[in-house]
Structures are given as C-alpha cells and as structure tokens.
Amino acid sequence: MPVMNLVQAVSYTLASEMARDEAVVVLGEDVGKRGGVFLATEGLYDQFGPDRVIDTPLSEAGIIGAALGMSVHGMRPVAEIQFAEYVFHGFDQLVSQVAKLRYRSAGQFTAPLVVRMPAGGGVKGGHHHSQNPETHFVHTAGLHVVYPSTPSDTVGMLRSAIRSNDPVVLFEPKRLYRAVKEDVPEDPDHIVPVGRAAVRREGDDVVLVSYGGSMAETLQAADALAEQDVASTVIDLRSLMPWDRDTVLEHAARVGRVVLVSESPHTAGFMSEVAATISEQVLDHLLAPPTRVSGADTPYPYAQDRAYLPGPRRILHAVQRVLEY
Amino acid sequence: MSRIFTMPELAESVVEGEVVQWLAAVGEVVQENQPLVEVMTDKVTVEVVAPYTGVLEAHLAAEGDVVPVGQPLARFADGPDGAVTAVEPDAAGEAGQGEADDGSARTLFTAHDAGEGEALPRIRKPGANARPAARETTAATGPYGRPLAVPAARRKAREAGIDLTAIQGSGPAGRIRVSDVEAALARTGASQAATRHGTTVAPELAGPGTTRVPLRGMRRAIARQMMDSHLGTARALQVDEADVSDLVALRNRLKPRAAEQGVSLSYLPFILAALTRSLAAFPMLNARFDASDESIVLHDRVNLGLAVATDAGLVVPVLRNADQLGVMDLAREVTRLATAARDGTLDPADVQGGTFSVTNIGTIGGLFSLPVINAPEAAILGVHAIKKRPVVMPDDSIAARHMLYLSLAFDHRLADGAEVAHFSNHLIDQLQDPETLLL
Incomplete structure (x- = not known):
C-alpha cells in the first residue's frame, strides 16, 4: 500500500479517477502547470494534458459556473478554490445555481461536480487564508459537505465525491496537508461513503467529536486524557451534510458527556447543530450539557494564529467541566 | 473581567x-x-x-x-x-461550574496551545480526590422552583417515581447527579414501592397553591429514621387491655407522699417498672436484629427510650439501666429527661443506647395506635389513656373499671405472636397486681 500525506492523497485520487473516467476534469487557479499552490494537483497536467487540467482566470464565479456547465453536459469536473474563503466570489453560483439545479429541473438535471477547498488556520495565513466557512454550505440545502482529516479518508471521500451524481463541497484541512503520513488503500474503487463518521477511539468517560483540522488537537487531547486515565471516545465526523447522527447519538447516550471541537467561529457553527440534536434526541441520557470548544466570534486573527484554534488545553478545560458537572 | x-x-x-x-x-x-x-x-x-x-x-x-x-x-x-x-481559569479548580468555552473568555486563548511540550491541565475525576462525594448538601432549586439536576438524573428519578426535591445533590451548586438519585433509592428502597404504587403527583398538587417546605434538621432525621424502620422491620401489632383500677388506687394513695419528696408521680413509672421485669422474662424483646450477619443481639441491661413530643419534633431520650431503678427513681428520671428534651438541653449520651422504647400517647388522646419501632430495637410499647369503661366482671355483673390499652409493635423477625402474647400477659398481670411493683 502506498504511504502518503493528505495533499498527496488528493493528487493520487484525482489521478486515479481521471485515469478511470475520461469525464473527470480538474480546473482552478494555478492547478495546471504549477500543480496548485499546495501541489494538490501536482503532475496531473503532465499526465492528462491541458484539456483535462485547466488553469482558469482569477474568477471563482467563473470556475464554479464553468464546472456547473460541464457537469450538466456529462463531465465530472473537480474545481479547486485556492483558499476556502475565495469561494465567496463564486458563492452565488454554488448556492443559487449548483445546489438548486436538481430541484429546479425536477430531477431532469443534476450537477455532479466537486468543489475542493483548502480551509482552516494554523498556517500563519491571516484573515483571508485561515477560515472555516463550511457552515455556509451545510446551511445550503442541495450540497453535500465533507471534511476529511486523514489521507485514507481523503482518498475515499474525494472518490465518493467525484462519483456522486450530486454536488459535493470537499474541505481539506490545509495545516494537516503534510502533518501525517499513512498507508492508503490501493484499491482503485476504495471509497468512504458520504454521511458516515469514524470512531477513532472508544472510552467511557467522555465523547470528543470533531472533524477536519481540529481532529489533530482533539486526538492530542485524547492522548493527554488517556495519560490521566480518562477514557475518551473520539468521533471524526468526516461528513457534515449529511452527518452521521446515529453514531454520535449512540455514543452521546452511552457516555452522557460530550465535548464538541471545531475551529470555526462559535456561534451557529456546525457543532451548534450537533449539540442541539444531541439535546433533542438523547437528553435523558446526558450527564452534562453538550459543550463546544470552538474558534472565536471574531475574524481570524493573523497575530494570534494558534491562539484562535481550540487546542488541547481548552479541550481539557471543557472535559473537566463536563466531568465535574 | x-x-x-x-x-x-x-x-x-x-x-x-x-x-x-x-x-x-x-x-x-x-x-x-x-x-x-x-x-x-x-x-x-x-x-x-x-x-x-x-x-x-x-x-x-x-x-x-x-x-x-x-x-x-x-x-x-x-x-x-x-x-x-x-x-x-484553572481547569483543575473552577471548571465544573465555570463558564462554557464560547470563545469569549480571553484567558482561555493562549498563543501556545498547540499541545506540544506544554504542560496540560490535570484532570480531576469526580469521585477520585475531587469534592467529597458523600458530602451532605441540600437539594438546590433554581429561581424557577425546579430542582437543579442533570438530565439523566431527572430521568432516573422520574422512572423510579421519586421526587427530586427530596434528594440531596452532591454536584456543583448542589446539582443532583445520577449517583445522588441512586443513593436516595438505595436509602429509602422507594424504587420498588414507587413502581408498585405509581406515586405520581397530580400537577395541581405540585404547582401554585402549594407551599414547599424543605426537609431540614430534625424533621429530616425523623423522616429517615421512620422510613428506615418502616422498610427495615417486619412490624406486627399486639393490642391488649389491662384493668388498672388497683394501680389507680395505689397511685392516688402514693401521689401526695411522692410530692413531699418533690416527685410528681404519674402512672408511667409503674408501667416502666413492670416493663423492665417483663423484658427480663422475655429477653427476645430486649434485643436487636443485626442484618449484617443475620444474628440477634440480646441486651443484658434495659435502657428505655421514651418518646417525647417537643416543639421541634419527636425526641427519644433514653432512661438508662431502668431495670436497676425503683418506681420513685424511675419517676425522677422520666421527669428529668422529658424536661431536658423539651428544653433542648439533652446531652448526646441521653439519646443513645436505647434497647426498647415506650411511647406514651394517652396524655393527648386516642384509643390505641400502631407505633413505629425505634429500629434497630425489637419492639415499642404504646401506652394509652386510662379511662373508666364498662367491664364484665367474673360474676357477670358489669362494673366501671379503669382500663388501659397497650399496643405493642414488634419486629416479627425476632419474636412470634404467641411469645409476644405471653409477654403482654406478663406485663398485664403485674399492672393488675401493682403492689408487687414496689417490691
């Protein structure tokens, strides 16, 4: 099995799918000869040529609009938005056109496209290169939203996204691009289904739920807890729309104490939805309030890049709170 | 800040x-x-x-x-x-009742929270060296009159049919936890009773129009002791009557003489004197049942608990070594203990070590009662009012006689009905031949 990091898993999967299906094309800013600013499309231009690996102008509306048109005509475009927050220039295309097409056409047309976006902080990116705008898209009915945190999941979920007949927004945790290497499944049909969480640890004292980049700090916190004989269940949501309620509710009810970690802003973040669902569905089993650890309700601070992110210290603080409640 | x-x-x-x-x-x-x-x-x-x-x-x-x-x-x-x-903020300290991490607490944000080479907070696990789990706290009710409780504890209490307001919370701010509900269930055994009888409170009996008085201090102690006895003994009742006409005559004759010695002579000392002799003859009623190893502990001495009604509630001072005392000394001790109980000046030693209890209900009224055994004692004697009643005499004539009802509640685990009936006869024989009590 090949060992690779997360960004290599992206280019590996794109190459694999492009080889399998001629309808798959890649487009975006600098994705061609340059191989993308994070090298997520490295080598694709040489392998598949300029007709399938398309450098676009600096126009996110153009990228997403073009991808929509391609998808309606039988192609399976994978659009790269260079940094997630650039997507707002193409926001209208995505939420008003892409997300609605199947419904506006009463199912006659679908938009089988993927929008990939590197997201998240911790890379000294400042206000416009560190954000986590996933909640905007979760809140747009008609889009699938996934956010893997490991190379293997990135392979399986990007493949699921490309093969899906509905539009998928795929966030990539850019600070984990090169943080972890692992064996990824070589099977060219290995997929990770959209909508299914992964349980990374099992323990009876507290449930930690996270996704994307914050999975790294969540697992660090779980390690620190284990050293102190606090056993945690760690759930990696991986998929935000649809999300795996059953897995989360099962463990929340079993353990009764839940800490929800996400680096996006606190108010109306995705974990607010998780907390609300837990409260609605399994309140009777809870021993403490579902407790969020999140980014702040401020623009992402360039000067306090690390401080903004929920780190192990804040996660442990929240765990203490739910244990003592 | x-x-x-x-x-x-x-x-x-x-x-x-x-x-x-x-x-x-x-x-x-x-x-x-x-x-x-x-x-x-x-x-x-x-x-x-x-x-x-x-x-x-x-x-x-x-x-x-x-x-x-x-x-x-x-x-x-x-x-x-x-x-x-x-x-x-100190994760090991105030976290339990601390603010949620909503991103607004500036002090939570540090530039170095990457988890690398940094000393992370020590987690204090509840029940380890955290706050003492058994600490007595009060059931906290918030400003809306509902008890503070974690949801799972509410569910458990609801299913068991027990009232959260009766439970002491051990969590922060007195919050009721699941373990508190479990402890309350274990203490009262109410779980089964509630399941059987489905104790639910009708809404109109719980809201406006009612006054909720927190159970505190002596009331709480009495409530627990009574429930322990109720659930922890196999209580049976023997009711008898004694013709105490001779005792009335004897007491009336001695009363002025006792008064000269500063003793207010009631009937009770005579009854206590008779009781000590009957207990000597029937040791199984001067005993306690020890469930821990399923044994019966027989007492050599007779320490009589005397139920005394006070403004604060029921108090049971103990008249020690009652079997060593004559009627006059018993009278003095009864007076001393009852006065001290009403004045609240009893020593701790005065309320400990009872082996059998007596509750004198006659002074207020009632025909006869079913007393609650002062567990772990074996029995309690209820003494009622002496009243003239028509009695059929041996020659079939009807006479007005001074009659006394005695109700003996006993733990059937220690003694059977026949034995208790013999005990009761023994007691009545003495009361009907009261001169012997002065010997």
Missing part, C-alpha cells in the same frame, strides 16, 4: 451555610473586608466579608439558599479603580 467568590470554610467540619441576608446590594462597590453576607451554619451565624474591592455584580445565592463550602456565592466585576484583577 469578573471573579467568582465561593462559600468560605466557616468553621471546622462545617460543609454548608445558609444565606440569611445579603449585606451588600448588586451593583454596589464594596471594599475589601466590608461585610458582604450573613451566613448561618448549624453552629453559628457569621458575617462573611468581601474578599476584594470591586463591584458586586451578582448574588449567586438567594437568601434562604443553603450553599456548600466552595460553591459560588457572589460574582465581582472590576471596580472603578480596577482593583479586581483577572483570574486565570
């Missing part, structure tokens, strides 16, 4: 205090050491002074609330002079 002031340790072994009166109003600028709140413990009433200079931002306990030591009492904000300094 604000800081939480918690209930200080007011005296050794004091675990909670009742807020009697706030001496500083919300919004007031208070100076360090200025009287802040008057707090009553079971031992003393003290004025707690402000620990800092600053603005009193909130009272976190209302007057009348019982607040465990270490739980929030008040919140201070920076004063105009900024004297209250920011407090560094």
Whole structure:
C-alpha cells in the first residue's frame, strides 16, 4: 500500500479517477502547470494534458459556473478554490445555481461536480487564508459537505465525491496537508461513503467529536486524557451534510458527556447543530450539557494564529467541566 | 473581567451555610473586608466579608439558599479603580461550574496551545480526590422552583417515581447527579414501592397553591429514621387491655407522699417498672436484629427510650439501666429527661443506647395506635389513656373499671405472636397486681 500525506492523497485520487473516467476534469487557479499552490494537483497536467487540467482566470464565479456547465453536459469536473474563503466570489453560483439545479429541473438535471477547498488556520495565513466557512454550505440545502482529516479518508471521500451524481463541497484541512503520513488503500474503487463518521477511539468517560483540522488537537487531547486515565471516545465526523447522527447519538447516550471541537467561529457553527440534536434526541441520557470548544466570534486573527484554534488545553478545560458537572 | 467568590470554610467540619441576608446590594462597590453576607451554619451565624474591592455584580445565592463550602456565592466585576484583577481559569479548580468555552473568555486563548511540550491541565475525576462525594448538601432549586439536576438524573428519578426535591445533590451548586438519585433509592428502597404504587403527583398538587417546605434538621432525621424502620422491620401489632383500677388506687394513695419528696408521680413509672421485669422474662424483646450477619443481639441491661413530643419534633431520650431503678427513681428520671428534651438541653449520651422504647400517647388522646419501632430495637410499647369503661366482671355483673390499652409493635423477625402474647400477659398481670411493683 502506498504511504502518503493528505495533499498527496488528493493528487493520487484525482489521478486515479481521471485515469478511470475520461469525464473527470480538474480546473482552478494555478492547478495546471504549477500543480496548485499546495501541489494538490501536482503532475496531473503532465499526465492528462491541458484539456483535462485547466488553469482558469482569477474568477471563482467563473470556475464554479464553468464546472456547473460541464457537469450538466456529462463531465465530472473537480474545481479547486485556492483558499476556502475565495469561494465567496463564486458563492452565488454554488448556492443559487449548483445546489438548486436538481430541484429546479425536477430531477431532469443534476450537477455532479466537486468543489475542493483548502480551509482552516494554523498556517500563519491571516484573515483571508485561515477560515472555516463550511457552515455556509451545510446551511445550503442541495450540497453535500465533507471534511476529511486523514489521507485514507481523503482518498475515499474525494472518490465518493467525484462519483456522486450530486454536488459535493470537499474541505481539506490545509495545516494537516503534510502533518501525517499513512498507508492508503490501493484499491482503485476504495471509497468512504458520504454521511458516515469514524470512531477513532472508544472510552467511557467522555465523547470528543470533531472533524477536519481540529481532529489533530482533539486526538492530542485524547492522548493527554488517556495519560490521566480518562477514557475518551473520539468521533471524526468526516461528513457534515449529511452527518452521521446515529453514531454520535449512540455514543452521546452511552457516555452522557460530550465535548464538541471545531475551529470555526462559535456561534451557529456546525457543532451548534450537533449539540442541539444531541439535546433533542438523547437528553435523558446526558450527564452534562453538550459543550463546544470552538474558534472565536471574531475574524481570524493573523497575530494570534494558534491562539484562535481550540487546542488541547481548552479541550481539557471543557472535559473537566463536563466531568465535574 | 469578573471573579467568582465561593462559600468560605466557616468553621471546622462545617460543609454548608445558609444565606440569611445579603449585606451588600448588586451593583454596589464594596471594599475589601466590608461585610458582604450573613451566613448561618448549624453552629453559628457569621458575617462573611468581601474578599476584594470591586463591584458586586451578582448574588449567586438567594437568601434562604443553603450553599456548600466552595460553591459560588457572589460574582465581582472590576471596580472603578480596577482593583479586581483577572483570574486565570484553572481547569483543575473552577471548571465544573465555570463558564462554557464560547470563545469569549480571553484567558482561555493562549498563543501556545498547540499541545506540544506544554504542560496540560490535570484532570480531576469526580469521585477520585475531587469534592467529597458523600458530602451532605441540600437539594438546590433554581429561581424557577425546579430542582437543579442533570438530565439523566431527572430521568432516573422520574422512572423510579421519586421526587427530586427530596434528594440531596452532591454536584456543583448542589446539582443532583445520577449517583445522588441512586443513593436516595438505595436509602429509602422507594424504587420498588414507587413502581408498585405509581406515586405520581397530580400537577395541581405540585404547582401554585402549594407551599414547599424543605426537609431540614430534625424533621429530616425523623423522616429517615421512620422510613428506615418502616422498610427495615417486619412490624406486627399486639393490642391488649389491662384493668388498672388497683394501680389507680395505689397511685392516688402514693401521689401526695411522692410530692413531699418533690416527685410528681404519674402512672408511667409503674408501667416502666413492670416493663423492665417483663423484658427480663422475655429477653427476645430486649434485643436487636443485626442484618449484617443475620444474628440477634440480646441486651443484658434495659435502657428505655421514651418518646417525647417537643416543639421541634419527636425526641427519644433514653432512661438508662431502668431495670436497676425503683418506681420513685424511675419517676425522677422520666421527669428529668422529658424536661431536658423539651428544653433542648439533652446531652448526646441521653439519646443513645436505647434497647426498647415506650411511647406514651394517652396524655393527648386516642384509643390505641400502631407505633413505629425505634429500629434497630425489637419492639415499642404504646401506652394509652386510662379511662373508666364498662367491664364484665367474673360474676357477670358489669362494673366501671379503669382500663388501659397497650399496643405493642414488634419486629416479627425476632419474636412470634404467641411469645409476644405471653409477654403482654406478663406485663398485664403485674399492672393488675401493682403492689408487687414496689417490691
């Protein structure tokens, strides 16, 4: 099995799918000869040529609009938005056109496209290169939203996204691009289904739920807890729309104490939805309030890049709170 | 930035205090050491002074609330002079009742929270060396009159059919946890009873139009003791009557003589004297049942508990070595103990070590009663009013005689009905031949 990091898993999967299906094309800013600013499309231009690996102008509306048109005509475009927050220039295309097409056409047309976006902080990116705008898209009915945190999941979920007949927004945790290497499944049909969480640890004292980049700090916190004989269940949501309620509710009810970690802003973040669902569905089993650890309700601070992110210290603080409640 | 002031340790072994009166109003600028709140413990009433200079931002306990030591009492904000300094949240300390991490607590954010080479907070697991789990705290009710409880504890209490307001919470701010509900269930055994009888309170009996009196102090102790007895004994009742006409005559004859010695002679000392002799003859009723190893412990001495009604509630002082005392000494002891009980001047030793109890109900009224055994004793004797009643005499004539009802509640685990009937006969024979009691 090949060992690779997360960004290599992206280019590996794109190459694999492009080889399998001629309808798959890649487009975006600098994705061609340059191989993308994070090298997520490295080598694709040489392998598949300029007709399938398309450098676009600096126009996110153009990228997403073009991808929509391609998808309606039988192609399976994978659009790269260079940094997630650039997507707002193409926001209208995505939420008003892409997300609605199947419904506006009463199912006659679908938009089988993927929008990939590197997201998240911790890379000294400042206000416009560190954000986590996933909640905007979760809140747009008609889009699938996934956010893997490991190379293997990135392979399986990007493949699921490309093969899906509905539009998928795929966030990539850019600070984990090169943080972890692992064996990824070589099977060219290995997929990770959209909508299914992964349980990374099992323990009876507290449930930690996270996704994307914050999975790294969540697992660090779980390690620190284990050293102190606090056993945690760690759930990696991986998929935000649809999300795996059953897995989360099962463990929340079993353990009764839940800490929800996400680096996006606190108010109306995705974990607010998780907390609300837990409260609605399994309140009777809870021993403490579902407790969020999140980014702040401020623009992402360039000067306090690390401080903004929920780190192990804040996660442990929240765990203490739910244990003592 | 604000800081939480918690209930200080007011005296050794004091675990909670009742807020009697706030001496500083919300919004007031208070100076360090200025009287802040008057707090009553079971031992003393003290004025707690402000620990800092600053603005009193909130009272976190209302007057009348019982607040465990270490739980929030008040919140201070920076004063105009900024004297209250920011407090560094301590995960090992205030986290249980701390603010949620909503991203607004500046102190939570550090530039180095990457988890690399940094000392992370120590987690304190409940039940380990955290707050004492068994600490007695009061059921906290919030401003809306509902008890503070975690959802799973509410569910457990609901399913068991028990009332959360009757449960002591051991969590922060007196919050009821699942373990508190389980402890309450284990203590009362109410789980099965409630399941059988489905004790649910009709809504109109729980809301407006009712007054809820917290169970405290002596009432609570009595309630627990009674329920322990009710659920922990196999109670049976033997009711008898004694013709005490001769005892009435004897007592009336001796009463002025006793008064000369400063003794108010009632019937009770005679009954106690008879009782001690009957207990000597039937040791199984001067005993206790020890469930821990399923044995019966027989007592050599007779220490009689005497149920005394006081303004505060039922008190049972113990008349020690009653079998060693004559009628006059018994009379003196009865008077001393009853007076001390009513005056609240009993020594702890005066209420311990009983082997058998007597409840004298006759002075108030009633025909006869079913007393609750003062567990773990074997039995309790209810003594009722002596009244003239028509009685069929041996020659079939009807005469007005002084009759006394005696109700003996006994733990059937220690003695059977026949034995108790013999005991009762033994007692009645003495009361009907009272001169022997003076021997």
